[in-house]
Amino acid sequence: METMNTKPLNFEQNAVLCGADPLPGLVAVELSGPQVIRLFIRGDAGVEKLDKPFSGFILIEDRALIEGFKRPCRLEAMEGNNPFKWLLLMDDWQDLQKAKVHLQKVSGEPPSSPGAPYLFINDPVHQYLLLSGMTFFKGMLYSDLHRLALDIETACTPGYDFSNPERPEDRIISIALMDNRGYSEVIFGGDMDEKTMLHTLGERIRGVDPDVIEGHNIFNFDLNYVIKRARTQNVGLLWGRDGSDLRIRPSRFTVAERVIDYPRVEIYGRHVVDTMFLLQYYDVSARELESYGLKAASLHFGLSKEDRVYIEGGEVDRYYRDDPESLKKYNLDDARETLALSELLGYPFFLQAKIFPYSFQNIFVRGNATKINALFLREYLRQRASVPKPSGGRAFEGGYTDVFVEGVVKNVAHCDVASLYPSIMLSYGLKPGADSLEVFLPLLKTLKDFRLEAKEKAAAAKESHEKAYYQSLQQTFKVLINSFYGYLGTDIHNFSDPEIAGEVTKRGREIIRQMVDWLRNEGAIPVEIDTDGIYFVPGKDISGEKEVAALVERLSRSLPAGIEVLTDGIFPSMYSYKKKNYALLDEKGNLIIKGSALRSKGMERYLREFLSRMLRLILEGNSEGLHGLFKDYSVKLEKHLFPISWLTKRETLRESPRGYLEKVKAKKRNPSALYELALDSEREYRAGDQIAFYVTGDKKNVTVYENCKTVSGYDPRNPDENITYYKAKLKELYKKFASDRG
Helix, strand or coil, X not given: CCCCCCCCXXXXXXXXXXXXXXXXCEXXXXXXXXXXXXXXEEECCEEEEEEEECCEEEEECCHHHHCCCCCCCEEEECECCCCECEEEEECCHHHHHHHHHHHHHHHCXXXXXXXXXXXXXXXXXXXXXXXXXXXXXXXXXXXXXXEEEEEEEECCCCCCCCCCCCCCCCCEEEEEEEECCCCEEEEECCCCCHHHHHHHHHHHHXXXXXXXXXXXXXXXXXXXXXXXXXXHHCCCCCCCCCCCXXXXXXXXXXXXXXXXXXXXXXXXXXXXXXXXXXXXXXXXXXXXXXXXXXXXXXXXXXXXXXXXXXXXHHHHHHHHHHCHHHHHHHHHXXXXXXXXXXXXXXXXXXXXXXXXXXXXXXXXXCCHHHHHHHHHHHHHHHCXXXXXXXXXXXXXXXXXXXXXXXXXEEEEEEEEECCHHHHHHHHHCCCCCCCCCCCHHHHHHHHHHHHHHHHHHXXXXXXXXXXXXXXXXXXXXXXXXXXXXXXXXXXXXXXXXHHHHHHHHHHHHHHHHHHHHHHHHCCCEEEEEECCEEEEECXXXXXXXXXXXXXXXXXXXXXXXXXXXXXXXEEEEEEEEECCEEEEEXXXXXXXXXXXXXXXXXXXXXXXXXXXXXXXXXXXXXXXXXXXXXXXXXXXXXXXXXXXXXXXXXXXXXXXXXXXXXXXXXXXXXXXXXXXXXXXXXXXXXXXXXXXXXEECCCCXXXXXXXXXXXXXXXXXXXXXXXXXXXHHHHHHHHHHCCCCC
């Protein structure tokens, strides 16, 4: 294991945060028969197996609910006045399932019902972790986790755009494997038939014995394809640590506004991680990725090697036939970049697995509020305290946003309240009403203290791996801290409290208004408010970083104890467009754009780039350059000088194409280019998949769903993009932002 030069942060020893059981090296937990839990523990000698008696539970409101149930069980009364006062404990998972059926029959309420007088969790591993206080990876660094990347290349029958695992002529032709310990290999179709390839793949996975199998779009493509081809070839995929076949079932998860359907694959004793999920989590806040594809992401993050091989999808068959060595290298480069992407973006989730009572694979698909609820539930179970029922949703007013000055503003400073809502909760003692154990605020304070300590250790770290560890740790704590408020406002979790959430936002609005009034009294001019921060023009006698910092420090001292305001930058120029939409030019000449109206992923790239360049000219006061920019882009459109990727839209399917078609037939929704292309494709699309398409035709006002093509169908020798349509959109954008300036 790597060693730390600085004294490590002892957050893993905090029983409330990371569970009371300090067992180190836990890399997997599986149910092994109805009465046995098998632990996989990584130590100096490798991975050892340890069997423990299973123990599971159901929370119930009234002990009378279990009367007449004949299976062995124990009933414990829990302290407090919350509704779930009784803990039903059982040592057999099958008996626990029977108890659930009994409770559903007696109460008339299914487990998913908010009004059910019992709480049943349909995951034996999650139940065991909640009761035991164990979490994954204690005492481990990310590099201690054994990770194996898998990437496949497939053949496609001539005349088709996509390889189809259910088409007999299509097949797997190359499988790249690479782990984080120096192993790499390509299992190549030129050396063996597909059946032998699949057998060999299973042998390698069992031999390498990774804790985690990673891939980019591994669920919807690689594993989905491998599973279907294995069925065709009558090959068992015995990848489990007990020699078992992998399991697959439909699943979905939500990232911000995106709902993603995927075939969940479970491998006994291992975890499966899709790096495409990591990208989507990253882009929720960054909103800067043009694509969630592996190559685009690797280029964006600077992970691609100089000699990286690139092969277009339609060229794979030719390389397989004429240049197999290049195809092998290309395949391995995909695996290498998958490992690198996971190394970059996966660290926070590894750290979360030390905290939350979920398997590593489930950490990626559980929302922050759900994870926080599990922390409270685990501690209440440990102390045998009664548990509340979800309070139900109640509307409350959100944060304060406003814009006071529109247009270009010079010499703007920005200040914000450090962790506004968490600071308010701690300063005013705002916690869920049902939190009888007083877990909420002490845990929030603990996370805040740990984050500050992690930031200090990151600044002091000498070695790069230390700095990366503490940076990821402080970022993990930051996300959790900021999620406590969101948790309060939910309506499905046990300790949520929308009334208290409303009180938090009320106090937040009061503090921001107090800050605005204070700044005005000091001669400053507020420009824009964005929930927890203010852009403002300092007074006439204030200029420079020191003077602004002194002003903000005095502002901070004027506020209630525990509310700290920090300077967050000084900008020579700001373009204030409307609420939460603005552009900034910093002192180094960097352009920062905020808000969907100025940086919409719904815009084609040529429009985003045009708007970005236009905003820079506006901020620099170069009105004369605006018309020239518009003319330049118009000419490039006319001469087909933009890559087709700059004219495409990449959209996500929110529902299945079949569901869309039924709604269109029932006249419950209008036709859509995205779904019509999905229906016309030979590829099987699911909710969560993306399609890139462009508009064809020659008129400005065209029906897009009748005049569009996927990017894969574009022929640069015979360009058919609708120039009139794209020029009209360019002109509309130009007029909106620049016609009154040029």
